[in-house]
Amino acid sequence: MRVLLSGNEAIAYGAHAAGVAVATGYPGTPSTEILENLAKYKDVDASWAPNEKVALEVAIGSSIAGARSLVAMKHVGLNVAADPLFTVAYTGVNAGLVIVSADDPGMHSSQNEQDNRYYAKAAKVPMLEPSDSQEAASLVEDAFIISETFDIPVLLRTTTRVNHSKSLVEVDLEQTKREPGYKKNAEKYVMIPANARVRRRLLEDRLKALEEFSEGFSGNKIEWGSREVGFITSGISYQYVKELFPEASILKLAMTYPLPRMLITGYVNQIEKVIVVEELEPYLEEQIKSWGLSVSGKESIPSIGELNPDIIADALIPREEAIENSKQSALPGRPPMLCAGCPHRGVFYELRRLKMVVTGDIGCYTLGVLPPLGSMDTCICMGASIGNAMGVQKATGTKDIVAVIGDSTFVHSGITPLIDIVYNGGITTVIILDNRTTAMTGRQDHPGTGRTLKGIDSHMLDFEKLVKAIGINSVRTVDPYDLKAVRKAIKEETAKDEPSVIIFRRACLLVEKPKGQPYTVNEKCDGCKVCLRLGCPAISWVNGRAEIDISQCAGCEICAKLCKRDAITVIK
């Protein structure tokens, strides 16, 4: 039977069929649904880890102990997990270990678009790249087998288009079962220099063997067509090339590290002009050229952003008249916004009013940077806000600086920089926007919510106690709907000569709808525009006055509290 699955659903399906026993990761678009779907299987131990490094370490442990294991993360998550990655290539595995890195070309929801194929090369681990859901499902199975055959973790690298596009998948696979079993083997798993040096050499042998395997791997295949022009491609780019050049020869690579050098050389030598079509960096092209083969690619195909058939056609097909981009002259954009009634809104409003320097972090609340709130100065990566604030304070000595970080992000990587602030005498105020979930990726639980991915109650991390234990003496918890208290807390805490933490706690609207009645604007409104500075999707500017769309209003009352003319009142 064939069913329509997203790439992420297909990876979960394929991993389950391959008998994965332990699966873990940290939510991150476009990878999140892989674990959410694995969690549905009773026989898979699926969990959210506090961050990707921890996730990979757990999976390494379970692999060593004989359980097939999978970790899933977005591309930047692999930076966090890079430390164990480079060494697990040395130790190798017991049961198969598959690491899914979901890259985001075009930065649909990411802070950069790094090409994680280079991680495979740098860490010396084999890499597979699916081009649709069917391939995603079957390559996961291959990945487990390769991992066990060659005693090495395997990187399954996807991109947003593969993760989030749906296509048909055969779902009649039989499930493989594997009994876990742990055997001590310190020479293999304890990487003290003496052991590591041995494993380092063995790694090269394994890579040699993998290269040979890659030559004959069924996923690396030539589809012969015209011998005048041929393509080398992988991942989603394969689908675009097939779409545009149905007559051409194509060498489609599903295993892109190590590359099948003989296969590629033989192919290139039989075709007049070979074009490498790949998204982002010239990863394939550089390696192929380094063997003295003549191929082209990136001189015409952009290495910035996501590819699509239009971009490839523009680069490769001489067109009589370029399809003129009759861009509609400056249509109003439609950026994402904080929801009506979002608990973060009032905090950003007050931060702006108090002219604070705000180092920000990754989550829904990053939207606080957009006008009219416009109250964020930096956003680098998960957990960076706190270290950034410490740095700004070191450089300028100012007290008017706060770090803003979400609850899930704080657990991910905000704790160690907070320790740094205390340890090294910082006096910065750290704001934890505790909305009781991981909102941006679609409401995932984390240690602070006290519920696991499987929906089981567990210990709820106590932020107040945690930060006190770190050495923060000035800690307070405030309801972010209470604007006066928000303002007071920020003013007082930033004025202090010691580090402090303010926890603004109120659930995200995806978790709990506020019970407030909707508000409306009455005739007292004189058009002062103060409420418009909240950027609430329910409030708009109509004929010189504010207007509230009651179907959207969540009744948070923040706008009513701001209005000096009592023009915003609750609908009775």
Place this chain on the structure above:
Amino acid sequence: MSSDVKNILIVGVGGQGIILAADIMSQVLVGAEYDVKMAEIHGMSQRGGSVNTMVRFGSRVYSPVIEKRKADFILAFEQLEALRWADYLKPGGVLIMNTEKIKPLPVLIGNDDYPEDIEGMLRQKGIEVIKIDANKLAEEAGSKKAANVVLLGCLATYLPIKKEGWYTFIERRVPPKTIEANKKAFDIGYGILTEVASV
């Protein structure tokens, strides 16, 4: 080039039920033995941003992404988004537009204006627009939230699948309590377009 592949672009604003509509449609097409691919991007777009979903079907589909000027149909859940994506429609393609207007942030805060007479602008581009007040019709059907299914019904008029073929998948995907309202919403959408088409 892949000849029999049809391209449907669904556009609108996060929260309008676009992905559900596209899901139902894709399932129906799979049920009719087509090869189907569906591309969507979610993430930031959920917070009231512009959303697009692409559905392609035929005997063999490669790219999940539709090229500019290749869409056979655009189903626009919102007027400004119809205009934003109009260039994806192929000459002679059909654009079905919900009359709903959702102001984006720059318009809400008075920094920009919502374009007037979008229908006129589309016609100027030579596009035949089919305009439908799906929100009103959905209310008539018994559920405000079924506007997406009204629009789906409109589009279904053009697709090579019998009307009854849609019900099973609507039943499977909408909340149980709203099944009847959604079926009715589908019927209304379907009915309206058969009328428009025959005028």
